[in-house]
Amino acid sequence: MTDVTYGSGTPDDPWILKTPPLSSEFLAWKDDTRDPPALVVQVGKTQLSYQLRCIVDAHTMLKSHGDWMPLGNADEGKPVKDGTFEQWARADDNPVGGYYGLRKGYRGRFANYVAPVLELLGLVELEHNARNNRLRAL
Structure with missing residues (x-):
């Protein structure tokens, strides 16, 4: 995480992060004021949001998985590989019964944006290769 800088994770002082390949x-x-509470991601002018509980659930x-898991990053509507972090975030059998993303059309890319947050919070080890991160x- 040497190339990643960050704030305090509030709307007034957001975390400044980089995608897994650091590109x-x-x-x-x-944002605890939303219903449900959200993890908000701003990428340029595009804003995505995921249920805040995704941090604990993921x-x-x-922890239960116990080993490395491929990220499998993909846009909403694009196919995802089985056994990836992205696939879990859309699965009918995850704790929310489907997408963690809150805005239709912008519910994908979970692995790309949530994984660095988990790393920042000290919850995961994340690879930073050009491709195929876990x-x-x-």
Whole structure:
């Protein structure tokens, strides 16, 4: 995480993070005022949001998984590989019964944006290769 800088994770002082390959910067913050509470991600002018509970749910799942898991990053509507972090975030059998993303059309890319947040919070180890990155729970 040496190339990643960050704030306090509030709307006024968002985390400044980079995608897993460290190629693109984005902002993220917790917003407890939304219903449901959200993890908000700002990528340029595009704003994505995921249920805030994804942080705890993902860490719990990764602890149970017990090994490295491929990210499998993909846009909403694009196919995802089985056994990936992205696939879990859309699965009917995850704790929310489907997408963690809150805005239709912008519910994908979970692995790309949530994994760096989990790393920042000290919950996972995340690879930073050019492609095919993985994560595992700490």
